[in-house]
Amino acid sequence: xxxxTVILPVRRWxxxxxxxxxxxxxxxxxxxxxxxxxxxxxxxxDGPWFGALPTLTAAATATTRIRLGTMVTSPNFRHPxxxxxxxxxxDDISEGRLTLGIGAGGSGFDAxxxxxxxxxxxxxxxRFGEFVPLLxxxxxxxxxxxxxxxxxxxxxxxxxxxxQRPRIPFAVAATGPRGMRLAARHGQAWVTTGDPEGNASGxxxxxxxxxxxxxxxxxxxxxxxxxxxxxxxxxxxxxxTPDRPLDSVEAFADFTGRHxxxxxxxxVLHWPLPDTPFxxxxxxxxxxxxxxxx
Numbered sequence: 001x002x003x004x005t006v007i008l009p010v011r012r013w014x015x016x017x018x019x020x021x022x023x024x025x026x027x028x029x030x031x032x033x034x035x036x037x038x039x040x041x042x043x044x045x046d047g048p049w050f051g052a053l054p055t056l057t058a059a060a061t062a063t064t065r066i067r068l069g070t071m072v073t074s075p076n077f078r079h080p081x082x083x084x085x086x087x088x089x090x091d092d093i094s095e096g097r098l099t100l101g102i103g104a105g106g107s108g109f110d111a112x113x114x115x116x117x118x119x120x121x122x123x124x125x126x127r128f129g130e131f132v133p134l135l136x137x138x139x140x141x142x143x144x145x146x147x148x149x150x151x152x153x154x155x156x157x158x159x160x161x162x163x164q165r166p167r168i169p170f171a172v173a174a175t176g177p178r179g180m181r182l183a184a185r186h187g188q189a190w191v192t193t194g195d196p197e198g199n200a201s202g203x204x205x206x207x208x209x210x211x212x213x214x215x216x217x218x219x220x221x222x223x224x225x226x227x228x229x230x231x232x233x234x235x236x237x238x239x240x241t242p243d244r245p246l247d248s249v250e251a252f253a254d255f256t257g258r259h260x261x262x263x264x265x266x267x268v269l270h271w272p273l274p275d276t277p278f279x280x281x282x283x284x285x286x287x288x289x290x291x292x293x294x
Contacts, residue, residue, distance in 0.1 A: 001256055002030040002266040003289055006071050006237070008273060009034050009050040013058055017050075020271055021059040025066040027286060028293045031099060032059065033071035033268060036078075038110035043276060045109070053086050060094035067097045071237060071268065072173045072191065074105030075124070075131045077114055081156045084138035088162055096163035101191060102135075103173035104128035125178050126150065132172070132182050139167035171235055180218055184225040189233035189266070190218055193240040207241045208258065215263050235266040239278055245269075245288075246280040252288035 005024050011017040024032040036052035039045050056068050068090075073083070091098045104124045105111065111118040119127065127150045134151055137144045138158055146153040162168050169188035174180045175195065183190040193199075198210025215234065222229040236259055238245060245255035246269070256267060270278035272285050 001260050001264070001292070003028075003256075003293055004031040004033060004067075004235075004266055004268045005029050005271050006033040006035065006268050007271045008040075008044070008278075009052060009055045010044065010048050010273070012048070012050075013055075017055070018058070018062050021062055021066075024271070025063045027289055029066060029289070030266065031067040031069050031268075032063075033069045033099075033101060036070040036073040036101075038077055038113045040109050053090060056098070057090055057093055060090065060097065065097075067099055068094055069099035069171065070101045072101035072103040072171070074103050075127045075150075076105035076111050078131075080131055080135040080138055080151055081153050084135055084156070084158055087168060088139065088158055091162045091164060091168050098164070098168045099171055099189075100168055101171045101173060102132065103191070104179060125176070129178060129182065132170070132186050136167070136170070136186050171233070173237075175214060177217075177221070180221040181225065183218070183232065184222045184227050187232060189235050191235040191237060193237045199241050202242050204241070204243045207243065208262070211236070211241075211259070211264075212262055233266060234264045235268060236264045237268045239270045246272075246285055248284060249288045249291050253292065256292055 007020050007024065021032055034052050034055055037049070039049055052070050059068055087098065087100060107118040130148050130150050134146055134148065134153065138153065138156060139162055142157060142159055142161070144153050144156045170186055171189035171191050172179065172183035172187035173191040174183050175192060192211070192214055194207055195210030195214060198207040201207065219229040222232060243255055245252045259267060269289070272278065272280045272282045
């Protein structure tokens with residue numbers, strides 16, 4: 001089981017921002033992610049919020065071993081052509097430590113920041129279905145031209161290519177059938193925050209059952225695509241299910257064990273933030289993590 005963390009980009013780099021990324025590396029986390037939004041839900045919407053890719057670039061220069069990533073990037077305000085160039089650059093600066101978490105995006109937060117109405121669920125899925133394959137090509141081919149429904153590219157060059165070959169890994173966030181097919185075809189990992197109905201129930205047991213059904217659908221999707229399901233990492237972004245894994249070291253050990261049995265091989269924990277939904281005792285957080293890491 002890999003343990004990773006997500007560090008929300010809410011602190012100035014000189015006022016604790018750098019320290020958290022360095023501490024994540026010291027604790028032995030596999031990956032440190034950050035959210036790729038222009039703004040996010042309350043209580044964060046009216047507070048400081050910094051850009052994901054510049055933050056990861058700074059983190060790459062402040063660390064040496066820990067992997068870095070987005071959790072997750074979406075088409076809401078990204079175009080594949082400039083995004084590919086920025087990712088290629090960040091992969092180079094981090095010396096091959098970058099993972100791209102990628103999802104279809106939501107209808108809130110930054111969905112209307114560019115001045116257009118929020119896309120429908122179907123349009124988000126349509127755009128995502130074009131976004132992911134094009135980004136895959138841009139990061140693996142030296143020159144790409146594409147005339148699509150939502151995105152175009154004309155002789156877009158991606159030299160010298162990614163440090164990681166054939167490209168940086170994709171961790172595809174998906175719960176619906178179309179997203180899962182993208183994960184099976186293009187992903188090196190699949191990401192979930194749990195099942196919305198299971199999360200809303202308030203019951204850890206029902207959430208656990210819902211996650212088991214998601215994994216069952218994922219494995220069937222992989223089989224239909226001719227892919228070995230064991231070849232796709234399974235990532236759970238915690239903090240949204242009804243569980244309370246950071247109440248104690250013992251609770252975290254139980255949570256880790258139960259989700260490992262389901263087939264997850266990476267858990268992502270939010271770095272503790274006071275006065276937010278991700279508040280937890282920093283001492284318990286560090287002790288829980290180190291108790292489960294080699």
